Amino acid sequence: MPTPTKHLVLVHGLSHGAWCWYKVVCHLRSCGYHVTAVDLGGCGVHQSGVEEIATISDYIQPLINVLESLSAVNERVVLVGHSYGGLAISMAMERYSHIVSVGVFITSYMPNCRDPPALQIKQYFKSLKAERFMDCKFRLKNVSPMIVELGDDYMATMMYPNCQPEDLALAKMLVRPNGFFLEDMSKESLLTSEKYGSICRVYVICEGDQVMTEDFQKFIVKDSPPDEVKSFPEAGHMIMLSKYQDLSIYLQDVTTRYS
Incomplete structure (x- = not known):
């Protein structure tokens, strides 16, 4: 059997899509890496609307589909999740632990194997005052699951203050409503130590992040200790846009070290 190749799979955060990784993808591919950026359900160019993602x-x-295809061709995977995408890659690591070499969590949720992942989401909302969400809109779907629509002022002030103006303009055109799936994420035993817990995890702290604050990121690291912690100074929330070359170089290093 041939030696498996390494494939980086990048997963976006809340309301974003594969498009937000465009600079990182370009840089990694120019260095010879296999890279796929995924649109999760109802995000990016995915055909379903948020109401159809139950x-x-x-x-x-969509992420599971990508991992299934990579598993079929004997490729090892480096899973990278940003912000809410940390929950998505956690669930994928549980299901595809046999092909994932390492999970990289960038200023994101990173659940432990003890508690339902929803506990970290609830802790996040407890840690912030309502006015921090500015012009974001929250609504209920089927009574329980919460859906958020990111506001333009919120994105400009909290998410993209250290990015190029054109990156903010792109985001304003492409973000879509996103669900939190609190009911699903409140179930017990979603993540096990035998599968998810057996995979090496790296956490990237983004200093100056006003969305996932540094205090909350440090809470995540304490709540679910990873194998490695890396800090990026003055990164803010959208590190893949503001410091994409630094992030790309670090991902290359992680890919090499975690085989």
């Missing part, structure tokens, strides 16, 4: 399984299905 469960967390529906939401991560």
Whole structure:
């Protein structure tokens, strides 16, 4: 059997899509790496709307499809999740632990194997005052699951303050409503130590992040200790846009070290 090749799979955060990784993808591919950026259900150019994505399984299905195809051709995977994408790659690591070499969590949720992942989401909302969400709109779907629509002022002030103006303009045109799937993520035993817990995890702290604050990122690291912690100074929330070359070089290093 041939030696498996390494494939980086990049997963976006809340309301974004594969498009937000465009600079990182370009840089990694120019260095000879195999890279795929995924649109999760109802995000990016995915055909379904947010009302059609009923469960967390529906939401991560595009990612599962990618991992299934890579498994079939004997490729090892470096899974990279940004922000809410940390929950998506966690679920995928549980299902495809046999092909994932390492999970990279960038200023994101990173669940442990003890508690339902929803506990970290609830802790996040407890840690912030309502006014921090500015012009974002929250609504209920089928009574329980919460859907968010990111506001333009929120994106400009909290998410993209250190990015190029054209990156903010692109985001304003392409972001879509996103569900939190709290009911699904409140179930017990979604992640096990035998599968998800057996995979090396790296956490990237983004200093100056006003969305996932540094205090909350440090809480995540303490709540679910990873194998490695890396800090990027003055990165803010959208590190893949503001410091994409630094991030790309670090991902190359992680890919090499975690075989």
